[in-house]
Amino acid sequence: MAEPTTEMFDRDAQTMPVEQLRQLQQDRLRALLARVRDASPQHREQLAGVDPQEVTLENLNELPTVAKAQMREYYPLGMLCVDRSEVRRIHATSGTSGRPTIVAYTATDLDILGRANARVLDAAGARAGTFVHNAYGYGLFTGGLGLHQGIEHLGACTVPISGGMTQRQVTLIEDLRPEVLLCTPSYAAAIADAMAKHGIDPADNSLKAGVFGAEPWSEGMRASLEKGLGIKAMDIYGMCELGGPGVAFETPESPGYLFINEDHFLPECIDPATGKPVAEGEVGELVFTTLTKEATPVVRYRTGDLASLQRVEDPNGRTFTTMSRIVGRADDMLIIRGVNVFPSEIEAVLLADDRVSTAYTLVIDERGTMPSMIAVTEPTQDVPSGQVPELLARLQHELKDRLGVSCKVVLAEPGGLPRTEVGKAVRVQHWKAGADSPFPGLLT
Ligand code: DLL
Numbered sequence: 001m002a003e004p005t006t007e008m009f010d011r012d013a014q015t016m017p018v019e020q021l022r023q024l025q026q027d028r029l030r031a032l033l034a035r036v037r038d039a040s041p042q043h044r045e046q047l048a049g050v051d052p053q054e055v056t057l058e059n060l061n062e063l064p065t066v067a068k069a070q071m072r073e074y075y076p077l078g079m080l081c082v083d084r085s086e087v088r089r090i091h092a093t094s095g096t097s098g099r100p101t102i103v104a105y106t107a108t109d110l111d112i113l114g115r116a117n118a119r120v121l122d123a124a125g126a127r128a129g130t131f132v133h134n135a136y137g138y139g140l141f142t143g144g145l146g147l148h149q150g151i152e153h154l155g156a157c158t159v160p161i162s163g164g165m166t167q168r169q170v171t172l173i174e175d176l177r178p179e180v181l182l183c184t185p186s187y188a189a190a191i192a193d194a195m196a197k198h199g200i201d202p203a204d205n206s207l208k209a210g211v212f213g214a215e216p217w218s219e220g221m222r223a224s225l226e227k228g229l230g231i232k233a234m235d236i237y238g239m240c241e242l243g244g245p246g247v248a249f250e251t252p253e254s255p256g257y258l259f260i261n262e263d264h265f266l267p268e269c270i271d272p273a274t275g276k277p278v279a280e281g282e283v284g285e286l287v288f289t290t291l292t293k294e295a296t297p298v299v300r301y302r303t304g305d306l307a308s309l310q311r312v313e314d315p316n317g318r319t320f321t322t323m324s325r326i327v328g329r330a331d332d333m334l335i336i337r338g339v340n341v342f343p344s345e346i347e348a349v350l351l352a353d354d355r356v357s358t359a360y361t362l363v364i365d366e367r368g369t370m371p372s373m374i375a376v377t378e379p380t381q382d383v384p385s386g387q388v389p390e391l392l393a394r395l396q397h398e399l400k401d402r403l404g405v406s407c408k409v410v411l412a413e414p415g416g417l418p419r420t421e422v423g424k425a426v427r428v429q430h431w432k433a434g435a436d437s438p439f440p441g442l443l444t
Helices: 019-036 041-046 068-075 107-123 142-154 166-176 185-198 219-229 344-353 383-405
Strands: 089-090 102-104 131-134 155-158 179-181 207-215 233-238 244-249 258-260 266-268 284-290 302-308 332-337 340-341 356-366 372-379 405-410 428-432
Touching: 019 244, 019 284, 019 383, 089 142, 102 107, 107 142, 107 244, 131 142, 131 166, 131 284, 142 155, 142 233, 142 244, 179 185, 179 266, 185 219, 185 356, 207 219, 219 233, 219 344, 219 356, 233 258, 233 302, 284 332, 340 344, 340 356, 344 372, 344 383
Parallel strands: 131 155, 131 179, 179 207, 207 233, 356 428, 372 405
Antiparallel strands: 089 102, 233 244, 244 258, 266 284, 284 302, 332 340, 356 372
């Protein structure tokens, strides 16, 4: 695989001087507002009375935002800003917690989706001709086909396996020798476990890089995946309402900082309670405007995702601003005995200990008057049983230290917990009074 430092896909756009980038964003923002203001019922309502020529990057935060709940009211296509005949593809959110949100793409939108994701794959070291094993789900979910678009744009080769049938995935990786793996981090962990079970040495497989996203993950998970698969693991962020994957991505030289494809996605970071912008480097809720999307553009879309924004020095010359890892979702936060807890903090503690496997679930026991937390996980295969009591005590101590509230730890047998093979891992389960135990035999 070529070194990412020697060439760069779309270098001119990715390394544009910041002043020029700001001007491009300003021009695109005004053109977008002028185009969409009267183009759909959703935009008409949101942008009533707005004069696009008056809007600048500095006063954009005075415009109203739009959130998922409002988008649902416009189901299915009340957001559409082009004629139906121009739509080339539809994707949708899974809609498990309400009506799905539909996003539509024109031919230009698909081209931009491809370009944005080609930048991601190029940063991970893929080039024309590289074999890419794409185990993100294909279908209405944007992950599979969104990254597929990027692989094709780059001229690389897609293995469009989608999720599931893990044994078959391992066999195909052995046989076709892809260099890049694409899937959720929890599924990458399941693939690593399956390889270990078959005695495949991480150093011997063909994989060199993995691009993992669509769900939260931690530095501990990165270390496990890098060791278990013998790869460099990179983060990718995106969401259906913004068009899918490829909104932001890490490079091997920027762990913890995801470059935002700022020529297409204009980021803001606001205090979720007041809506006011937060300072650079401070955690707030990400808000995005899709500067170039034609079919279903969004203006000031509140993602619910919490992260910080910062411009960093890139050794490869990228000038786009960066976002941190997603630290949580505003609606993910648990309040346990008065303490605010993000499930991602539990993963960070558990996986910092390499004696613990990547499979875990956080059970919120709500059977009593006060909720309590139980982390259900497993030791890795090679932990001697004599070490288990010390491991449990250490994890519980570290969790209490980090969270400020107790979290009991329960260990299953190595390999005893189910793995998520399709879709996003569900890491939190609520155990209500009268309901069956989520882990019979382990929790009673
Ligand atoms: O998950 C798009 C995607 C596909 C991103 C493939 C990356 C790779 P949705 O299904 O609409 O879209 O889910 C979007 O997933 O608001 C975040 O809460 C979460 N999410 C996405 N990427 C990350 C990430 C796709 N890297 C929602 N880290 C977002 C943490 C993520 N959470």
